Amino acid sequence: DAGVTQSPTHLIKTRGQQVTLRCSPKSGHDTVSWYQQALGQGPQFIFQYYEEEERQRGNFPDRFSGHQYPNYSSELNVNALLLGDSALYLCASSSGPRGTDTQYFGPGTRLTVL
Amino acid sequence: AQSVTQPDIHITVSEGASLELRCNYSYGATPYLFWYVQSPGQGLQLLLKYFSGDTLVQGIKGFEAEFKRSQSSFNLRKPSVHWSDAAEYFCAVGAYDYKLSFGAGTTVTVRA
Numbered sequence: 001d002a003g004v005t006q007s008p009t010h011l012i013k014t015r016g017q018q019v020t021l022r023c024s025p026k027s028g029h030d031t032v033s034w035y036q037q038a039l040g041q042g043p044q045f046i047f048q049y050y051e052e053e054e055r056q057r058g059n060f061p062d063r064f065s066g067h068q069y070p071n072y073s074s075e076l077n078v079n080a081l082l083l084g085d086s087a088l089y090l091c092a093s094s095s096g097p098r099g100t101d102t103q104y105f106g107p108g109t110r111l112t113v114l
Numbered sequence: 115a116q117s118v119t120q121p122d123i124h125i126t127v128s129e130g131a132s133l134e135l136r137c138n139y140s141y142g143a144t145p146y147l148f149w150y151v152q153s154p155g156q157g158l159q160l161l162l163k164y165f166s167g168d169t170l171v172q173g174i175k176g177f178e179a180e181f182k183r184s185q186s187s188f189n190l191r192k193p194s195v196h197w198s199d200a201a202e203y204f205c206a207v208g209a210y211d212y213k214l215s216f217g218a219g220t221t222v223t224v225r226a
Contacts, residue, residue, distance in 0.1 A: 004157075033213065042118075042204050042216030043158070056213055090157055092214075100146055100165055103214060105158040 004093050005108035012112045021076040021109045027091030031073040035090040050097040086113045115142040116207045120217035127195050135190040135220050137205030146208035147188040153201045200224040
């Protein structure tokens with residue numbers, strides 16, 4: 001049983017560019033959450049998708065957007081990249097959107113903005 | 115809004131010694147509490163979780179955690195540490211509004 005998968009593993013972009021990160025949830029899971037983990041910090045919640053809708057959003061600007069497909073996979077898009085967007089981006093999946101639904105994390109995508 | 119504090123940034127422990135990692139949370143209602151571990155360059159692996167019931171919960175890899183409502187704490191313990199336990203540990207609190215809020219993490223170094 002495959003766990004949460006993310007692609008790509010690493011990515012290097014320059015300021016002002018746009019990036020798309022992808023996530024496939026664990027089998028049987030229908031909810032995807034995205035987190036940003038800056039170096040030396042804990043993950044920060046970006047947003048969560050359930051039933052192809054953004055259910056809740058953390059304190060991130062509109063440059064961060066997402067999408068969920070009918071097969072529950074998800075994308076995170078970041079426009080107009082800033083140096084401060086350099087981080088590990090983690091995707092987590094769960095079998096529902098509630099606080100009691102345990103989130104299982106993927107290995108992350110390391111984004112470097114130059 | 116919920117929040118988590120992990121007071122210890124870095125802990126060094128000898129192999130075979132006991133380990134305790136502290137976690138304090140802030141949340142107005144009954145929290146859902148989690149401990150995750152992250153090895154270098156890896157994602158987060160769930161160690162254990164608490165939703166309700168018995169305040170002492172057992173997890174994987176020999177870890178346990180105790181929920182103390184009066185102290186707003188959810189400390190993680192392991193009786194005997196192995197070299198492979200060297201990693202970063204994150205405490206997180208979940209509310210009914212979907213998101214997890216993480217602490218800043220505690221880095222554990224295991225010395226031989």
